[in-house]
Amino acid sequence: KINTGAKYDSKVFKKAVGLNGVGAKAVNALSSFFCAQSIREGKTKIVEFSRGSLTLEHQEEPSNLRSGTLITFIPDEDIFGHYHFISEYIEQMLWNYVFLNNGLTIWFNGIRMQAKNGLLDLLARNINGNPTAYPIIQIKEDDFECAFTHSERQYGEEYYSFVNGQHTTQGGTHQAAFREALVKTVRDFFKKDFDPNDIKQSLVAAISLKVQEPVFESQTKTKLGSQHMEPDGQTIRNYISDILKRQLDNYLHMNSEVAEAMLRKITQSEKERKEFANIKKLARESVKKVSLHNKKLRDCRIHYNSSDSRRLNTTLFITEGDSASGSITKSRDVNTQAVFSLKGKPLNSYGLSKRVVYENAEFNLLQSAINMEDGVENLRYNNIVLATDADVDGMHIRLLLLTFFLQFYPDVVKAGHLYILQTPLFRVRNKKKTIYCYSEEERLAAVAELGP
Structure with missing residues (x-):
């Protein structure tokens, strides 16, 4: 039965993600085999299902196993076809659970996952040794935890936000509240009316909030819509705001070296912003002059920042040269698919300042075409696809473009807007069938199947 379970009792599960009692039942209904084993008070019982129907109920037996629940399931191939699990995605998700629950240990494919310092460890793992302006600051109180620092390498803002353990990749009210509170607290501490963008520039932060009966803006639960910590x-x-104002202010007073480093970073961002202002103005004027007859961009009719129902399908293919874009241009859907042609190999932007985005004509045209300067909410395309050849030059161009996006627009990558077009390396065919192969192993298998 759906809509059943302990989560309907707010006294039992006060701050959970799932509220409707259908999650495990949906997995059960979509599995060819589903087994649940409960171990409690020295006893165990096992029940088995297939597509949601009970197939076997074991008798209750004594057990010396540790109390807990074991779930085993096999997704139904008649429903999902030839499915596969993405191990990297699952591993990252499990790491997040470990970071959010101190003391929790998870074993996954022989990997032992454990964290002692909560979101501080999460941020350290994701920063991965890259230089920061100052050590990570961690704040914890009751239902809120955050950790943050300023990166010395990247531009933009980067957030890892969670609500009741759910990774809210699109942020929401908790993330907006953190950004606002951070700006206000920093301004008050230094007694300076900094531009909010200078404070948030290069910020890397992790946020976790526990809310009673959370409301999300979509079924995927990636953006929090709740306005209150609990009903009324x-x-x-x-x-x-109350927590950050009190705790961060105290921390900065007690750690003057960190406060000075933060001030230097904000001042540096302010200086760069003012330097960029004139460059941006000239760059925008240059873009306006060529936009009317920009041969690099073959635009589509619908864009991601519109209200059209097909906005999620909008895609920009970035190709290496006019000749390479020819086949994509001919076969594209002109309503939702656009093509941007590179002149050749783009500039290696690694380690350069953001002014190169505006001074380099090709980068300037590209960022303007995508409209990345105003944040991920105003992108003109939902999907940005690097469509390079499957050769050494193509791989090099792909790497240079990835460097550009990761260096200056990491939020675009983190939000899942950037893709790579995986093109086949070989084509094997006979008179009846054609097989496209993406590796030498696939080519050999295709040759064996179709014959010499």
């Missing part, structure tokens, strides 16, 4: 309770905005 304190607002999320005020709750986070």
Whole structure:
């Protein structure tokens, strides 16, 4: 039965993600085999299902196993076809659970996952040794935890936000509240009216909030819409603001070296912003002059920042040269698919300042075409696809473009807008059938199947 379970009792599960009692039942209904084993108070019982129907119920037996629940399931191939699990995605998800639950240990494919310092460890793992302006600051109180620092390498803002353990990749009210509270607290501490963008530039932060009966803006639960910590309770905005104002202010007073490093970083961002202002102005004027007859961009009719129902299908293919873009241009859907042709190998932007985005004509045209300067919410295309050849030059161009996006627009990558077009290396065919192969192993298998 759906809509059943302990989560309907707010006294039992006060701050959970799932509220409707259908998650495990949906897995059960979509599995050819589903087994649940409960171990409790020295006893165990096992039940087995297929596509949601009970197939076997074992008798209750004594057990010396540790109390807990074991779930085993096999997705139904008649429903999902030839499915496969993405190990990297699952591993990252499990790491997040470990970071959010101190003391929790998870074993996954022989990997032992454990963390002692919560979101501080999460941020350290994701920063991966890259230089920062100052050590990671961690703040914890009741239902809120955050960790943050300023990166010395990247531009833009980068967030890892969670609500009741759910990774909210699109942020929401808790993330907006944190950004606002951080700006206000920093301004008050230094007694300077900094531009908010200078404070948030190069910020890398992890945020976790526990909310009673959370409301999400989509079924995928990637963006929090709740305004209050609990029904008729304190607002999320005020709750986070109170904690950050008190704890961060105390921390900066007690750690003057960190405060000085933060001030230097903000001042540097302010200086760069003012330097960029004139460059941006000239760059925008240059873009306006060529946009009317920009041969590099073959645009589509619908864009991601519109209200059209097909906005999620909007795609920009970035190709290496006019000749390479020919086949994509001819076969594209002119309503939702655009093509941007590179002149050749783009500039290696690794380690360069962001002014290169505006001074380099090709980068300037590209960022303007995508509209990346105004954040991921205003992108003109939902999917940005690097469509390079499957050769050494193509791989090099792909690497240079990835460097450009990761260096200056990491939020575009983190939000899942950047893709790589995986083109086949070989074509094997006979009179009846053609097989495209993406590796030498696939080519050999195709040759064996079709014959010499």
